Amino acid sequence: MEEKQTLICDKCKVEMAEYEVQFSYLNRSFRHKVPRCPQCGQVYIPEELAGGRMSEVEKLLEDK
């Protein structure tokens, strides 16, 4: 299994952790857990999420 990568918020120099983020698209809102900086709240969206689940949800909402 791939080793879990550590991510650091470059502004606060603290390790990022999973927190909920609110997303919105086509007049609908939803929440999902992604890495965020516990201090400033900076969000990190990994490529796999953007190209995977997020893209699927975008397609679903566009067709709904």
Next chain:
Amino acid sequence: MEKYYKQYDTCRQNEKPFCSVACPFHIDVMDFQAKMANSNYNAAFKTFRNAVGFPDIVAALCPEYCASACPRGELDQSVQLNLLEKTCVAKATKKDPTDYNVPLKDRRIAIIGAGTSGLACAVRLTQKKYHVTIYEKTDRVGGKLWDMLPPELFLEDIKRQFQFEKYALHFNTEIKNIDEIRSEGFEAIYIATGKNGFDFGAMNRENGHCLIDDGIAVFAGGSLTGKDQVGALADGLDMAWSIEVFLKTGRLEYPENPAPCKAVTDPDKLIKTEGVIPTDNGLFSDEEAAAEAGRCIRCQCDACMKYCDVYAYHNKWPMKVRDDIMVTVAFSTSPSMLKKTPAKRLMNTCTRCGLCNEVCPENIEIGGMLLEARRYLHKQDTMPGAYHQFWVRDMEFTNSAFAALARKAPGQGKCTYAFFPGCQLGAADPQYVLEPYQWLLSKKQDTGLMIRCCGLPAEWAGNEEMHDKEIAVIRREWEQLGKPVLILACTSCRKHLMEYLPEIETISLYEVLDQWGFEAKTRKQEGMTYSIFDPCSARHMKTTAQAVRNLAGQLGISPEELPKGDKHGCCGYGGQGSIANPNYTAYVAKSRIELSENPYITYCINCRDIFKEEGKPVLHILDLLFDISEENTKLPDVTERRRNRIELKETLLTEIWGEKMAKKKELCKFKLVYGPEVKGKLNKQKILEEDLCEVIEFGESSKRRTFNPQKGTFTCYRELGCVTYWVEYRPAGEGYEILSAYTHRMKIELEGVWNGRKTDTDLR
């Protein structure tokens, strides 16, 4: 929108085929044949029984009224529908009717005569649980059937169809006057007394063979009115319908006959195939039945399904597409009413090729409806922004000071002609504009130049306001040049300008090349075979199409025509639906590529680019004339296309006007390095180097970025319009190395508000 909705009133989608119109039962032939083709005899039997009432009797007696209507009749042999029916009734194993548990209705109907017609009427009405009383003057049911069929066949069928129904049957009871049964409380009477029987005065009345006698509806039908046995049976079923209408509404009506079929027989389907000879004791075997059912070409108007990419790809019939569009548009205007927007993606796939109304025998134009729908979405702000953002930004860049140009020829006070190459030609390669322009100048010194986008991306995005502005700029620049004749290299631009700026006289570059005596530098392709792919926008520009053929001929190429000439759709570029539905545009491109195995010559740079991208050997006619690129020349990526536009303007200013570009824009603020894999990814996702720079600039200045210590990379994002761009990078020398870039359309909300307080104000 109403206008477009109304045009579907004449759509022939639900029209019955020729055979079905000729058949007195109007059998659903499509359904029957589909089931027979799959050897699904029980299902086919059900379809057949529902149409005819007594399937065994009809299969035995049917004189095939349909045979003379079948278009196969003139070619080889009409589809042997009666043999298929016989096979169906012989092979079906579940023949009992459905026993519906419905209470009897307290409505009384009398039927006089228990022949085929009377029984047919009775079977329909009893199945609907009406209270039916049959009077028969003899002592048996069946009437003339006794002279035509073996008794066991028809008696069995009659028994089977009536097995679950309750009714009263009086033998040896001849009714000669309605008064005899008036006291029974009947509301309707069906007279089926057979040839030369009593008609109770119902024949040949104002509304047909029917009248209302003291509140009782009296219908006459069957052999009494001159029908043959099968016609009489069908008449009985129709009268059951009329009686039910009378009971419900008090009106005397007959079922409407289907309108004559106007479908144009598809020659591609009507291929000579002799009728199948039955080998199973006069019936078809499974394979034979499937083969015979397969001979049926399912006559139905499907011109749009065949030609229009939108219908064909989505496999949706016109009425369904119309309804989906209307629902989607209705959502845009009142979201609370309807929750679905099923056609949002579909309406953004139309390539605007205009073939829809040309192939439709009723000239129904779905293209116009889809464009109107896009405008609705745009106005209501329900259009997914990412669908058109790239293209609109591309247009804005082309029309910006960095790439656009509108000038009279050097040293010329007037401008008789001006070359308008369009936005994509110079982006593909500056030589496509430079070479022809230099040639034009050599022929007519006062040929000016107008480099800009014609505004089509704004129209395709449904943005009318932006489109109007673009059109106004073109008009103004054209007037400033002295209203020259515009020489257009792109047929889409030309079609567009002809529609929105009819005051501008236009001519295609290829006609000019042909007429002004162009002589090619090389004849590299001499003797080679090419098919000419006419761009969809040139479908009505016959002189342009001819000029291209003349030019190709000059080069020693004998161009071949595509099998359907120019009756084909777009290459997939039109309407700019590739972001909304990339699979659709790939499907469209593939369909066009497969029209011929020959390499193509085209005269639209978008066709060239799309086909090349899909691996088709293709050249632009300008490649042949000016020796610009080869079949294997690589296509520029999205960033290189912008660079080409800047380079084109710079070169033109230097070489033609001897000037330096006043304000040279650096496309990228930073030096970026990346490998071929990332390059491919950027191009596929339509991410420009400018976008990357903007994201990095923000990350660097705000330090709002994520550091990955294992890889030593930073990742940050920026929202540019409706799309969020992410870049993973690391510093490399004076610039940055790009490791990855990706996008999403969702918006990240409230990032700046963390733990109940606003932490960052510079987030977009």
